Amino acid sequence: MLAARTGAAGSQISEENTKLRRQSGFSVAGKDKSPKKASENAKDSSLSPSGESQLRARQLALLREVEMNWYLKLCDLSSEHTTACTTGMPHRNLGKSGLRVSCLGLGTWVTFGGQISDEVAERLMTIAYESGVNLFDTAEVYAAGKAEVILGSIIKKKGWRRSSLVITTKLYWGGKAETERGLSRKHIIEEIVRAMTHVINQGMAMYWGTSRWSAMEIMEAYSVARQFNMIPPVCEQAEYHLFQREKVEVQLPELYHKIGVGAMTWSPLACGIISGKYGNGVPESSRASLKCYQWLKERIVSEEGRKQQNKLKDLSPIAERLGCTLPQLAVAWCLRNEGVSSVLLGSSTPEQLIENLGAIQVLPKMTSHVVNEIDNILRNKPYSKKDYRS
The missing domain is CATH 1.20.58 (Methane Monooxygenase Hydroxylase; Chain G, domain 1)
Structure with a gap:
């Protein structure tokens, strides 16, 4: 070069x-x-x-x-x-692809084109970029495509070097016909791998990954790619937080060691449940108050939701001892997993984003003793089943 x-x-x-x-x-x-x-x-x-x-x-x-x-x-x-010199934002490899991404990324689900204005969206992206974040995630379905438009408009307005950013997007909804949507028998994985290989060969993307796929589906995609000399996926986007651990801690590590698939996680605050704002009900300006998120409201007021709020109260003394907030502790807890390439943050205000980015300073304090304390409170640590025949 x-x-x-x-x-x-x-x-x-x-x-x-x-x-x-x-x-x-x-x-x-x-x-x-x-x-x-x-x-x-x-x-x-x-x-x-x-x-x-x-x-x-x-x-x-x-x-x-x-x-x-x-x-x-x-x-x-x-x-x-060089953002690394000025921000201290750690970067990690996305799986074994060699692509370097900031360990914290900014997501646009619900917020861009929906919950917040375009001006606030620009402010959030500016804060993230100036903090060393180079990973921005969106999707075709977010705000019916408006989130992608807003994201692109902000990048163009700011004049940021495109080569310094990693933009991830997702495809799903399609049309109404059976042959235009879903992973049905008419959309076999071989066709998906072939289509994504074509997208990369045409220069429209550099890598491709999966979102909310099972380990078996990811492994099948990898096998198809190897069989027909096509390009395999490099990462899986999975939900990961204090109350959702099985997939990221048990299934994905095996895929990483076998085929090099990395983990990009989302919802580190469990759609805001871990933020603490739902401790006394559902605030009017919160995500759970939106009409299309009735499922989240039901999840919060359920018996399991009340148990989770009690566990969060037990975690508060640990956060106070470490000198951080509960959301910062939750994000740092996700980052302490070395198998996680990047954690996607979702924020509706600049204050929330700045607070969540502060988890970088909490990460060095996540010792094995602190992690064990958290596990003893949560009591949901998953264990992989070992095959003693191997």
Whole structure:
């Protein structure tokens, strides 16, 4: 990528690069003829294998830093243009695809084109982007397609580099006829894999994944892709929060190790149940108060919903001890799972989004002791059934 550097700018950057390497005392080729360096190299040669590994790691880190400085100079940029340096937002691989995504993403379900205005949507995206979020999720069905339009309009208005963003969308509803919707017998998985491979080959997408598929369906899609030399899915979008754990903690890890499928999770606050705002009923401005979310209201006022609210009250002292809010604790709890590539946040106000993004600071506090405390309160930790024949 950087091989085509010519002209005065290239020679100037090359001189700066050499200068930086000399200042650092590190030679890429590993050869330094000075007596001082020779003695240091002789001393390093007597290091233990672990010491040599640590030295090599430091050298590689220094080399990456030098190359990054060189690249920023080449593009006439400063370190302020790298979101990782300014925001501290961790990035993870999306499964084994090599695609790097921020560990927190912004979703647009219910909010964009529905619950909030376009101005608030723009404010939310700006806060997320400036906080280091590069993953934005939407879908064809969200607000009957309006969410996708709003998302694209904001990106165009802001002038953000498209190559710096990862946009995910979903297809589902289709038409009214049986042959235009659903995963029926007329929509076999082979056709889906073939269609998504065509989409990628045409340059309309770079990767494809699944949402709310079973482990068996994902495995079948992978097998079809391998059988017919097509492109397999790289991730599964799954619901994951304190009260929904089975799929992400038991089924998806096996798929990751076998076929490299990553996990992108949604609803870390269980549609707002974990936020605490439903502790005393259903507020008028909440999602559960909307007509199309009567199912959520029934879920909250049910006996199981009351039990969940009692468990949340028991979790509050843990959040207070860690110096965070209950939503921040819930999001950090999702992030503590290394099998989760990214957690999608849904917020209707800038204050909610800023609060949820603060879970990044809580993540280092999620020790095994804290996680065990939470498990003892929830009492819903799933256990995989081991096959002793294998």
